[in-house]
Amino acid sequence: MSTAAAQAGGKGGDMPVIEIENLHKRYGRHVAVHDVSFTVERGEIFGILGPNGAGKTTTVECAQGLRTRDGGTVRVLGSDPATDRLAVRRKVGVQLQETQLPDRMRVAEALDLYSSFYPDPADWRTLLAELGLADKADTPFKKLSGGQKQRLSVALALVGNPEIAILDELTTGMDPQARRDTWQLVEDIRARGVTVLLVTHFMEEAERLCDRLALIDAGRVVAVGTPAGLVAEVDAEQRVRFRPSAPLDDRLLTGLPEVTGVTRTGNQVLVTGTGNLLHALTSALAAQRITAVDLRVEQASLEDAFVALTGRHPDRSHRPDRADPTSAAAQRARQ
Numbered sequence: 410m411s412t413a414a415a416q417a418g419g420k421g422g423d424m425p426v427i428e429i430e431n432l433h434k435r436y437g438r439h440v441a442v443h444d445v446s447f448t449v450e451r452g453e454i455f456g457i458l459g460p461n462g463a464g465k466t467t468t469v470e471c472a473q474g475l476r477t478r479d480g481g482t483v484r485v486l487g488s489d490p491a492t493d494r495l496a497v498r499r500k501v502g503v504q505l506q507e508t509q510l511p512d513r514m515r516v517a518e519a520l521d522l523y524s525s526f527y528p529d530p531a532d533w534r535t536l537l538a539e540l541g542l543a544d545k546a547d548t549p550f551k552k553l554s555g556g557q558k559q560r561l562s563v564a565l566a567l568v569g570n571p572e573i574a575i576l577d578e579l580t581t582g583m584d585p586q587a588r589r590d591t592w593q594l595v596e597d598i599r600a601r602g603v604t605v606l607l608v609t610h611f612m613e614e615a616e617r618l619c620d621r622l623a624l625i626d627a628g629r630v631v632a633v634g635t636p637a638g639l640v641a642e643v644d645a646e647q648r649v650r651f652r653p654s655a656p657l658d659d660r661l662l663t664g665l666p667e668v669t670g671v672t673r674t675g676n677q678v679l680v681t682g683t684g685n686l687l688h689a690l691t692s693a694l695a696a697q698r699i700t701a702v703d704l705r706v707e708q709a710s711l712e713d714a715f716v717a718l719t720g721r722h723p724d725r726s727h728r729p730d731r732a733d734p735t736s737a738a739a740q741r742a743r744q
């Protein structure tokens with residue numbers, strides 16, 4: 410393990426690398442970020458999770474000094490990005506939502522250019538090899554596949570040897586395999602000793618990658634915690650799914666105090682409830698000599714927690730197509 414990675418492992422005692430307190434940002438009369446506060450510790454993968462338009466990108470853009478905040482305080486590695494933008498930019502690698510390089514620019518040219526912005530750039534050839542792009546140095550940008558473009562954008566974010574990498578919707582538009590490969594990439598970035606601030610609207614991504622996350626909805630932080638901690642905070646219903654081995658009268662189940670609902674799909678029964686649901690259910694079935702075939706207990710997920718906290722599904726409210734002309738990114742590009 411590198412020294413940086415070893416340092417990254419020790420979270421206790423260090424000052425947070427990012428501190429955001431009561432951040433407020435308006436675009437004209439529209440309040441994009443009402444009140445956002447969270448801190449990111451050195452060496453963690455910290456997620457900002459929320460639906461389309463929640464204010465995630467605005468928040469990280471304020472942290473990078475790309476946007477001027479209207480209220481609150483922001484400290485990144487001890488500096489205020491609003492007044493000390495250069496210091497922040499040198500230490501923070503940014504993978505933009507939609508990296509667009511000139512079509513004909515070759516991978517090596519792009520990396521040379523980005524390297525020239527930093528006082529102590531990484532050896533980009535090593536970086537390319539690590540990202541599986543070693544043989545693409547002479548390839549023009551437009552000839553890269555979607556996944557290769559994404560990896561190049563990660564290389565560009567890392568070429569300045571940053572202490573923090575901000576990754577915004579890194580896996581949007583990827584197929585499941587490419588998404589999994591990219592998750593590995595994010596873990597590799599952290600293993601290099603880089604703190605990762607990850608913006609996402611994918612539950613599974615947040616649950617799988619993030620040490621801690623802030624759930625953001627409509628410009629406000631709804632909760633901050635570990636994925637497991639957030640799930641535990643919400644007293645979500647338990648769900649048990651099975652096929653009865655013999656005809657079953659629903660009233661046998663609905664009569665149990667632990668059961669709050671019974672629904673059927675084909676020959677499958679889904680029982681929701683609280684307390685010691687599984688025990689109550691299997692005992693009641695056993696008394697009727699009925700076996701629960703293919704019995705599955707479904708754990709509450711981060712999605713359940715999000716829905717319980719906000720009443721909304723973060724994935725569903727997100728547009729599938731980032732080229733949507735009404736999208737926040739498109740609006741930003743026009744301004």
Ligand SMILES: Nc1ncnc2c1ncn2[C@@H]1O[C@H](COP(=O)(O)OP(=O)(O)OP(=O)(O)O)[C@@H](O)[C@H]1O
Nearest residue numbers: 436441460461462463464465466467737740741744
């Ligand atoms: N430049 C801008 N001018 C006006 N309104 C904007 C601008 N940028 C963002 N907004 C609005 O501010 C709100 C927050 O947008 P933001 O992009 O920060 O959200 P987000 O959570 O990152 O969503 P997305 O996934 O679409 O990027 C949205 O209502 C958006 O339409």
